[in-house]
Amino acid sequence: MNSVQNQLQLKKMYRILAKVNDLSGEMERLSDADLQAVTGKLRGELRNGAALDSLLPRAFAAMREASKRVLGKFPYDVQVLGGIALHQGKIAEMKTGEGKTLVATMPLYLNALTGKGCILVTTNSYLAARDGEELKPLYRFMGMTEAVGVSPEEGGQLTNAQKKRVYASDIVYTTNDALAFDYLFENLESSAESRYLRGMNYVIVDEADSVLLDSAQIPLIVSGMPRVQSNLFGIADYFVTTLEKDRDYKTEDKNVWLTQPGIRKAERFFSVKRHELYTPEHEAIIRHINLALRAHVILKKEERYIVRDRSVCLLDEKTGRVQPSTKLRCGQHQALEAKEHVTITEESRAVAAVTYQSYFNMYRKLAGMTGTGAHDADEFRQIYGLDTVIVPTRKKVQRVDYPDLVYPNQSAQMHAALREVLHVHESGQPVLVIASSIQMSDLFSEMLLDQGIPHNVLNAYNIPKEAAIIQEAGQKDAVTVATAVAGRGTDIRLGDGVPEMGGLAVIGIGLMVNKRQELQGRGRSGRQGDPGFSRFYLSLDDEVVLEYGKKWLNSCRKGTKAIRNRRILRAVHNAQRIASDMARASRKATRDFGESMEKQRNLIYETRNRVMNQVPLESSYYLEMERLVVEHYLDHLGHLPDPDDAVRFVMDNISYEFGGFPSEEMLNTKEKAVNYLMQQAEEALERKSAELGSRDILEKYYRLMTLHAIDQAWVEQVDYLQQLRQVISGRQYARHNAKFVFPQEAYKGFEKMQMEIRAGIMRNILLGEPVWEKDGKLRILYP
Ligand SMILES: Nc1ncnc2c1ncn2[C@@H]1O[C@H](COP(=O)(O)OP(=O)(O)OP(=O)(O)O)[C@@H](O)[C@H]1O
Ligand SMILES: [Mg+2]
Incomplete structure (x- = not known):
């Protein structure tokens, strides 16, 4: 992200901000009724051909005043800047705690004046409902209808009639999956009356890095009728058992593929002419060989699945729990069943599919806000054509981010982190521990128990409950252990006397898969100019280092002291870079695939x-x-x-x-x-x-x-x-x-x-x- 470019973008935005500020006094003097009448006036001007941009200063100034009267919060200048960026269809990077929820109200109001419907998307239904409910009185005051597009019950579904009402509103608060699935389901309806969505006009994505980048590739698939059963599963399974590792196939990073001798064997086995296996006519054979290879080489029993009552049950990769009624897609489940010699179940076919990447690209105007966007500005540009603006913070960030400490192994790492937590906790200063995996958070929680330290643990199982806990994480004496995703988007207020103690301490454990997650973690502290500090404890046993680090690091695992050797430290941090480069490359591949499907x-x-x-x-x-x-x-x-x-x-x-x-x-x-x-x-x-x-x-x-x-x-x-x-x-x-x-x-x-x-x-x-x-x-x- 080029700072000169950013300054240029900001300069223009400051000029617009000045116009909004010029109108503050005027808006303040209006009676409630006159303030509310602004909406009608702006709509009228729009009908007479006025451009949306020219209405921005008045619309923003009116919303700001309304926000003061209804919610008791007057959006700060930096929030108006953020709102301008969102109206312009950009990614607004605004640090954690800067008040992004309120920022979005201004551009949503302005764009909803057209009557075409605007949508705010966030990552989970708890946040969508929370923000939607909190802001409803504000929108209603200004004569806008607003609705929440997710069911109030966990896992509940809205009926078509309810959806129709929701999407007819001027402004909708919802989640990325609810929205994209609505889109897929609607296009399976057979009459105009059962449709509910409106044109794809304007959408603002909150936590944009998570939705638009991290979840970009997840295909949303609606599956339907069973596919004609293939008898190739058993045959391919048998074929694969005749192969020898390294000679007939090779494997690397969860990929497996046939070598030349392997291909030759397959051609003989399936009576395919030489050099013709990889041609479209034999696609079914290759597909089944690939599935069987993955079943035998990559998907390990007891690790990815277990066999229970003669059927294959998947395990959650992160938690190790059985995931009832989930199946691997596209025949992979059937290939596992063939491998385990249990009855092969019906393979259902995909009837509709979309990825977030292609879904959000369909909107006429797309914008996003996140605490960490600048890191991936290039990718936002390439994939979504979105520019990123870094909006300055209202107050200077006071949080001190200390350099990482790297330990040779996990035991040394955990003990060092524990020592610091105990030390900080002694004074009553609240501590938020952010672990890079659920296992680490569990392990750390046990260590705290051993020391007799009361604490809360959250790992994104029960989002509403966790939001309530994390809100308390800034109180005196609080110790909270969380994973990187848990509690994202929830405000942490500092308790009485806590600023004087130094604010919230964030102690990170383990290398995060990318810089953004790390910054989101650190950003739980130091909100709105609060004091605080953050420090990460890493080790050569961290998953990201094991998977993406250089092999020679293996010989450096002895000892208990923090490592100072620069070469090792560089190699550890490089592992994070490689991990995010790989993720980025794979998102690019998804986009290339997605494009033809999208057309x-x-x-x-x-x-x-x-x-x-x-x-x-x-x-x-x-x-x-x-x-x-x-x-x-x-x-x-x-x-x-x-x-x-x-x-x-x-x-x-x-x-x-x-x-x-x-x-x-x-x-x-x-x-x-x-x-x-x-x-x-x-x-x-x-x-x-x-x-x-x-x-x-x-x-x-x-x-x-x-x-x-x-x-x-x-x-x-x-x-x-x-x-x-x-x-x-x-x-x-x-x-x-x-x-x-x-x-x-x-x-x-x-x-x-x-x-x-x-x-x-x-x-x-x-x-x-x-x-x-x-x-x-x-x-x-x-x-
Ligand atoms: N203009 C304002 N005046 C007073 N309080 C405000 C204002 N704007 C936001 N706040 C408060 O600041 C806190 C943080 O707001 P919010 O949760 O929207 O931040 P955020 O930028 O979305 O943070 P995160 O990145 O963690 O999601 C909230 O308690 C909110 O009510
Ligand atoms: Mg937020």
Whole structure:
């Protein structure tokens, strides 16, 4: 992040801030009613063509005044600056505790004046509900409707009617998963009435680094109907047991791939011609080999899963607990079942999928706020096209961040950290211990118990309860042990007398996977200019060091004293850099995959929307479509159809009851064949529309048949893309440049799908059956 650039951006923002400040006095003098009337005036000006930017000073100044009257908080200048950055569609980096919750109210209000709906997204439903409820009176005061888009009960679901009401509000507070799943589910609905989302207008993402970067790759998948069971699982499993490590396959960082000799063996085993295994025709085989290899080499029993009652149960990687009713995706679970020789369960297919990366990129305007954004400014730029602005803090940060202490091993590290915690605690100064893993937090908690020190432990199991605990972490004598994610977004207020003792002490244990998490941890202290300090205790046994550190560090694990050797210290910190570089590279790969899927999804969803609102009724439209289908069929048949071919095509696609059998002569040129088949289609379509009668019914019938065809084909395609992605993420394909292979293959699949949709629509319309129920309602039987 270039500071000159930042200064330039800020300079312009200060000019806007001055305009907002100029209006303070005027707003202050308004009566409540007059202040509230500002909303109507601004809306009117907007309707008359005023630009949103030109309304900013008045809108912000009015919200600021309203915030003072309703909540007793007048947004500080730096908060207004943050609000300006958010309005401009940027990432606002504002340190922890600077009051980002209030910052977002100003741009949300301004942008909601358009009536198009604005959304604030945060990481968990506790925070969404808390902020939404707290700010509701403020929005209501200014004549805006606001709603919370998550269910008040843990794990509860809103009904479609509730969702409709929520999304019709001017401003919605919700979480990233609730929002993205709503999007996927809505696009599986079949009538315009059951839709609830509005256009993707403006979204502000709180804790933007966590949502937009750390969770960027998690695919949200809605799974549906079972896939046709493949018998390749057992065969591939057997094949893999004949392979020898290092000769036939290699493994590194949770990847496993076949070597040349391994590929040769597979080609012989599956009777594939030499050098042809990695071609699209044999995709199913590669996929099953990859799954079986992963099942045998990467997914260790007792570590990732256990076998209980003859079924495979997954374990949570972090906690080691059994995760009931979760399954690995895309056939991996079935491959494990084959490995363990238990019954192979049904593999369900993905019916809709999206990643946060591609979802948030669809918004017309996207903005984010976080305590730590500058570190990844380049990535925000590349992936989301977002600029980052570092907003200065209101008061100078007083917290002192001491240099890390690095110990040779975990035991020395934990004891040193314990000594400091005990020492700080003696004076009554509150201590927040932030551990890099749940195991470490448990271990440390036991050590504190041994010493008889009362303390709270949180590891993000029960977010509302933990928020209440962490709020108390700034009181005298408090000792709190947490993981990096626990309590994020919750304010820590210092108790009476605590500032004089030196504020909150943050003691970190273990190297965090990236700099951002580390800074979020340190930032729990020193909020709003409070005093405080932070220090991290690291060791060569830290997970990140073990996984990403240089091998020679292994020989430096003896001893109990803090390490001073610069070469070792550098190597430890490099491990964190490598870990975040790897994460970044993998996010980039996700984006490349995501792009081709996104284009297709947009097209499909647009088509669906169009169809839901209106379908053509003219038969000429459908006959055009049928002509394409017929021509495609004839082109792919490879020869002129004989009467049997033609009859089969008619029975499969046009009509079960048709007049005379064609003679060979009627089919002896392509043109004649087309004419014959089109003749059949034309007659069938006429019969169908006569049977359906009124325009309304005809329209409904066409619409449902069309949607059904689109959905069927799209479900296949989503599933195909997911599988394709898995196949080509193997090393062998990586050499061919996955980025290049993926869109090509995906595009071929897409063209095929478009033809299938046409054929599906026509087949549904011509072969589907309208049935009138006793009550006169139309029910439709799909072919
Ligand atoms: N203008 C203001 N006047 C008075 N208090 C304020 C103001 N703005 C924010 N606060 C208070 O400051 C505290 C911190 O606010 P908030 O939780 O929004 O910070 P944050 O920047 O989101 O922090 P984090 O990064 O930890 O999520 C809250 O108690 C809030 O009520
Ligand atoms: Mg916050």
